Amino acid sequence: MPPAWINRTSNSESQERIFVRGIALSLIMPSSFALWLRSAEFLGYIVSSEGMCMDPGKIKAVMDWPTPDSCKALQSFLGFANFYQCFIRNFSQLAAPLTALTSTRVTFRWTNAAEVAFSNLKSRFVSAPILIAPDPSRQFVVEIDSSEVGVGAILSQRAPADDKVHPCTFFSHCLSPAERNYDIGN
Structure with missing residues (x-):
């Protein structure tokens, strides 16, 4: 040293x-x-020795976000939400009804399913966990799940401080119509 x-x-x-x-x-x-510093704001995140969390100002912005009344307004919300998807378990599956409304093949019509997805997504932002920094010297825990509409994964590690498993990040992907036709072996 x-x-x-x-x-x-x-x-x-x-x-x-x-x-x-x-x-x-x-x-x-x-x-x-x-x-x-004990913590610092960096690129829209709060980074500290505990890990990384969403900026409270951004969480408030999401909670105050008005119901989208056009495709462009919905795309704006989804773009903002996508930035923080690493904090939200099964983000793509939750956002699927909203993402479907952004297609040029579909007329924008706000439905009950879209409202439920919008509300669920907003509530997930409030309860988003602190993501710990991955430590290559410790064992990782990987959880994988799939459904008809998407796939998701959680990368976690057991924290030495409390011996509990904490998420490092969340991954998710909404399956395209072609991907939905793949068999399990692909």
Whole structure:
């Protein structure tokens, strides 16, 4: 281990010299970094030592989202929701009735099924878990499920802190009509 990493004081002094030099050379913008944060907002996520979660401001935006009244409004909601699909178990299956309404072959008509899917998806955002960072040195748990409309998976690991299995991420895919015809062996 390099001597500068042995204690925080010498580490701080080394970092300070690096940052001062970086600022002097215009390589570092002082407004673009922070040190020793417990959590930080990064690309729409809150990242901390516990893991990654959705930004509460974004969750509020989803909860306040009005019922889409056009295909374009629905596409906007689905685009926003897609960004956070790694937090939602079976996202593609939940969003399937909404995704079907975005097809150019279908006339946009808001139905009860679409309203139920829209409400379910919004409620899943509120209850989304904190995703832990995968640790390659620990064993992974992979759960896979499939149905007539989609496939999904959960990548999890047992956290050493509480010995419980926590999700690292969720995957899902809504099957196309051609994919629905595949047999199990494909």
